[in-house]
Amino acid sequence: MRRAFVARLWQSLIVVAVVTAISFLLIHAAPGDPFSYENSRISIAQRDQLRAEAGYDKPLPEQFVRYTWRLLHGRFGYSFPHHAYVSELLAATIPRTLALAGISLLLSFLLGMAVGVLQAARRDGWFDRISSSVLLVFYSLPDFWAALMAALVFAQWWHLLPASGMTDPMHDYMPFWRALGDRLSHFVLPCATLTLLTVAGIARYQRTAMLEVLPLDYVRVARAKGVPEKSIVWRHALRTALAPMITLLGVLFPALLGGSVFVEKVFQWPGMGLLAVSGIESRDYDVVTATVIVGSLMVIAGNLIADLLHAALDPRVRA
Amino acid sequence: MLLAVGAILGWLVVGQAANRQPDIVGLKNAPPSFSHLFGTDQFSRDVLARVLVGAAISLSIGALSVLFSTLVGTSYGMIAGYTGGRTEVIMMRALDGLMSIPRVLLLVAVLTVWRPGLPGLIFLIGATGWFTVARLVRAEVLTIRDSDFVVAARALGASSRATILRHLLPNVAAPVIVSATLGVGNVILLEAGLSYLGIGAQKPTPSWGSIFLDGVDYGLAAWWVLLFPGLAIVATVVSFNVLGDALRDVLDPRQVHLARPLPESTP
Numbered sequence: 001m002r003r004a005f006v007a008r009l010w011q012s013l014i015v016v017a018v019v020t021a022i023s024f025l026l027i028h029a030a031p032g033d034p035f036s037y038e039n040s041r042i043s044i045a046q047r048d049q050l051r052a053e054a055g056y057d058k059p060l061p062e063q064f065v066r067y068t069w070r071l072l073h074g075r076f077g078y079s080f081p082h083h084a085y086v087s088e089l090l091a092a093t094i095p096r097t098l099a100l101a102g103i104s105l106l107l108s109f110l111l112g113m114a115v116g117v118l119q120a121a122r123r124d125g126w127f128d129r130i131s132s133s134v135l136l137v138f139y140s141l142p143d144f145w146a147a148l149m150a151a152l153v154f155a156q157w158w159h160l161l162p163a164s165g166m167t168d169p170m171h172d173y174m175p176f177w178r179a180l181g182d183r184l185s186h187f188v189l190p191c192a193t194l195t196l197l198t199v200a201g202i203a204r205y206q207r208t209a210m211l212e213v214l215p216l217d218y219v220r221v222a223r224a225k226g227v228p229e230k231s232i233v234w235r236h237a238l239r240t241a242l243a244p245m246i247t248l249l250g251v252l253f254p255a256l257l258g259g260s261v262f263v264e265k266v267f268q269w270p271g272m273g274l275l276a277v278s279g280i281e282s283r284d285y286d287v288v289t290a291t292v293i294v295g296s297l298m299v300i301a302g303n304l305i306a307d308l309l310h311a312a313l314d315p316r317v318r319a
Numbered sequence: 320m321l322l323a324v325g326a327i328l329g330w331l332v333v334g335q336a337a338n339r340q341p342d343i344v345g346l347k348n349a350p351p352s353f354s355h356l357f358g359t360d361q362f363s364r365d366v367l368a369r370v371l372v373g374a375a376i377s378l379s380i381g382a383l384s385v386l387f388s389t390l391v392g393t394s395y396g397m398i399a400g401y402t403g404g405r406t407e408v409i410m411m412r413a414l415d416g417l418m419s420i421p422r423v424l425l426l427v428a429v430l431t432v433w434r435p436g437l438p439g440l441i442f443l444i445g446a447t448g449w450f451t452v453a454r455l456v457r458a459e460v461l462t463i464r465d466s467d468f469v470v471a472a473r474a475l476g477a478s479s480r481a482t483i484l485r486h487l488l489p490n491v492a493a494p495v496i497v498s499a500t501l502g503v504g505n506v507i508l509l510e511a512g513l514s515y516l517g518i519g520a521q522k523p524t525p526s527w528g529s530i531f532l533d534g535v536d537y538g539l540a541a542w543w544v545l546l547f548p549g550l551a552i553v554a555t556v557v558s559f560n561v562l563g564d565a566l567r568d569v570l571d572p573r574q575v576h577l578a579r580p581l582p583e584s585t586p
Contacts, residue, residue, distance in 0.1 A: 015415070018416055023425075027428055027431075030433045140504065141553055142512060142552050145511075148545060148549075149549070254419065255421075258421045280431045280518055292420060292425055295420070296419050296420045299419040
């Protein structure tokens with residue numbers, strides 16, 4: 001098992017390297033560079049000088065080598081629009097996105113699994129049918145639209161929750177509990193939106209998994225033995241149905257990172273997604289490259305953890 | 320329910336026949352009224368007309384991207400599954416690697432620096448979406464690779480790959496069709512989001528997402544510009560999802576009886 005894990009680690013490293021190469025090449029091979037815009041405030045000579053300093057006039061392979069070298073030293077480059085080093089920007093934004101995505105994922109899983117199990121337990125019952133339809137609608141909502149509608153309803157019409165940002169402008173001056181409450185209230189809407197969108201997929205998957213476990217022999221035996229139904233459903237059946245859910249984690253994580261881009265944009269949540277989007281307007285090459293690479297890193301790490309969990313849960317998987 | 324789906328889809332498809340170009344009238348930001356059912360936006364364009372044209376655009380983007388990704392993914396998956404051995408392992412590992420790049424982030428990055436038109440957009444969305452199909456197809460191929468009729472066909476001298484593919488392909492088709500249907504829904508969502516960010520369809524092309532982008536500035540005041548394209552998207556995607564589910568029930572009943580669920584073709 002340890003050998004398999006080490007092999008996976010090596011493969012992951014190779015994947016990281018390839019992903020870095022692909023990301024870099026895709027982005028830097030585009031026509032133009034960060035300095036392509038016409039800007040009346042600096043002369044062409046100055047612009048060319050900036051370009052040379054930043055290294056964008058060198059041939060592509062050389063740029064790539066330099067980039068990789070810097071990357072290995074942990075330097076992701078410089079963001080001109082933000083006037084900051086990309087590593088600093090990443091260090092600030094990643095935890096925020098992880099908090100948002102992580103908690104949404106957790107909530108989605110808890111809710112989704114619960115709903116899925118309940119649906120499967122009374123298949124085609126009223127709960128199953130109604131919740132399936134409702135979930136289907138949630139599943140089909142566009143990320144940004146759901147976020148916008150939520151912001152409209154809860155922030156503008158009902159004035160319940162704040163519509164954007166992570167903190168109030170007065171946050172630093174508030175007493176502790178008020179500040180905490182403020183952070184929480186800013187967190188609720190984006191998190192809820194993200195959760196809502198993911199719950200549907202999880203519930204559907206869980207329902208299918210449970211439906212396949214429930215007719216199995218050992219469940220019927222347990223029922224015949226007189227084990228209470230609740231225990232059967234929630235302990236015995238669920239444990240077997242958990243394994244495919246772990247694989248779902250691996251698929252969901254990249255989707256969640258993507259979805260958070262839209263939610264962060266709407267709610268102006270200062271996380272990695274918003275950083276990526278901010279690069280759009282300003283052609284911020286370094287930021288955009290770094291986002292892709294870091295995003296992939298997170299996904300790969302997530303997959304590794306998911307594999308570990310899977311092996312821990314299901315002895316059959318251990319090589 | 321399937322009939323309702325068909326009806327919705329039919330309506331949406333017919334809607335594009337009314338391909339009226341958005342035109343500028345003297346009305347600005349008018350709320351929904353009888354002459355303009357969905358109201359007008361800040362450039363005095365009739366929102367209903369834009370939503371209808373947007374239907375054509377979004378649907379075609381969805382259909383074409385999915386077509387592309389299905390073709391690529393199916394070929395890749397079949398080659399991988401059938402060849403087996405080391406090639407297959409390498410191919411699948413490569414696939415795993417490619418799948419670890421978050422699709423949205425990659426699209427954001429690439430679309431930021433290259434600004435392709437609609438065809439480029441379709442290509443890119445398709446190019447980032449074929450992975451799940453490939454995995455699906457390969458799993459299917461694995462299950463039928465050693466079944467009798469395939470072995471028989473090879474024994475009878477049908478060693479040319481083309482003939483084998485003709486045997487494999489029809490059996491692989493079912494989950495692929497389901498995946499494609501669900502995929503269209505996903506692509507529509509994706510494209511709308513990208514347009515909202517400004518990197519999908521460019522102005523004045525009224526894809527549903529870009530209608531949104533135009534309307535965002537006016538938020539609460541002109542809520543109809545935001546609401547209707549959104550509803551259109553939801554309705555369309557729901558129909559595709561329902562259609563996909565119905566197809567799955569019809570084409571792949573054996574899924575229910577397996578002891579372990581097959582990997583699903585989710586986003």
